[in-house]
Amino acid sequence: MSTQATPLITTATVRALLSDRKIFPGVPEDLGEDAELVLDSLGLVWLLHVLEERHGLIVEPSDEDIAGLTSLRRLTAYLRAVQADAVEGGDRDER
Numbered sequence: 001m002s003t004q005a006t007p008l009i010t011t012a013t014v015r016a017l018l019s020d021r022k023i024f025p026g027v028p029e030d031l032g033e034d035a036e037l038v039l040d041s042l043g044l045v046w047l048l049h050v051l052e053e054r055h056g057l058i059v060e061p062s063d064e065d066i067a068g069l070t071s072l073r074r075l076t077a078y079l080r081a082v083q084a085d086a087v088e089g090g091d092r093d094e095r
Contacts, residue, residue, distance in 0.1 A: 006056060009079045011072060017050055018072075022057065033073040042043055059076075 007013075011033060018027045023046045024039075031037070039047065044066065051057045059082050061069070069075045 006083065009055065009057070009076060009083050011076045013055075014072060014076045014079065017026050017054075019049055020046075023047075031072055033076075034071050037069065037075065039069065051079070055083075057086060 015031060018024045018031070019029060024043055027037070028035075044061075048059050048061075051059055057079070059079065062079070065078060069078060
């Protein structure tokens with residue numbers, strides 16, 4: 001039985017993911033946790049791809065979820081909730 005722990009998604013983790021200036025040119029390096037954050041569709045797709053690639057986290061947000069991702073704090077909270085659900089639910093494909 002493998003019990004490899006997945007590192008917790010933190011604000012620093014999300015900030016690092018948003019630091020690619022080719023994908024997220026408008027996101028400042030010192031983005032405040034509550035500063036307005038607007039992700040375009042390409043940026044969102046790339047972010048979801050990188051989350052899966054680097055963290056093994058498959059995220060399939062609904063339109064309502066996407067509409068709520070308006071700050072670094074909210075994005076981090078959403079990703080933590082998805083991560084917690086994935087850990088609790090194991091291999092469920094529900095979301």
